[in-house]
Amino acid sequence: MPRNTRRIVSRKQVRFAPVDAVQEYIHDAPGQVLACRDTKHAWKLKDIEGDRETGFVRYYRCACKATLIQTIDANGFVVGRRTKYPKGYQMPAGTGRLDREGQGLIRIASAEADLRAVMMRKAMRSVR
Numbered sequence: 001m002p003r004n005t006r007r008i009v010s011r012k013q014v015r016f017a018p019v020d021a022v023q024e025y026i027h028d029a030p031g032q033v034l035a036c037r038d039t040k041h042a043w044k045l046k047d048i049e050g051d052r053e054t055g056f057v058r059y060y061r062c063a064c065k066a067t068l069i070q071t072i073d074a075n076g077f078v079v080g081r082r083t084k085y086p087k088g089y090q091m092p093a094g095t096g097r098l099d100r101e102g103q104g105l106i107r108i109a110s111a112e113a114d115l116r117a118v119m120m121r122k123a124m125r126s127v128r
């Protein structure tokens with residue numbers, strides 16, 4: 001490579017969500033949404049179409065109301081995967097991606113909700 005020639009990998013700048021936007025999002029987001037962002041979706045199969053010759057389309061749903069449509073071909077390879085998120089799951093368009101700090105804020109909010117839920121459960125148990 002000649003001198004003074006920089007290889008440009010990507011000109012696209014990644015924009016990250018500002019902390020105050022993440023905090024606002026956390027304030028408005030349902031608890032299950034924060035839990036799913038924290039620990040990933042727990043997909044439950046809702047429906048399936050197809051057969052061994054054609055392949056299958058499987059329909060999943062999560063407690064946060066996100067849906068996943070997975071298409072597998074006759075060889076069992078995943079050839080399609082589409083996730084649809086419920087309203088309010090994604091941050092407003094143009095907010096930017098979550099960086100580690102933003103993910104940390106969501107994880108803390110999710111852990112605090114877990115703590116409240118466990119404390120409530122323990123309190124209910126001690127009443128009985």
Ligand SMILES: [Zn+2]
Binds near residue numbers: 032036040041063
């Ligand atoms: Zn989910």
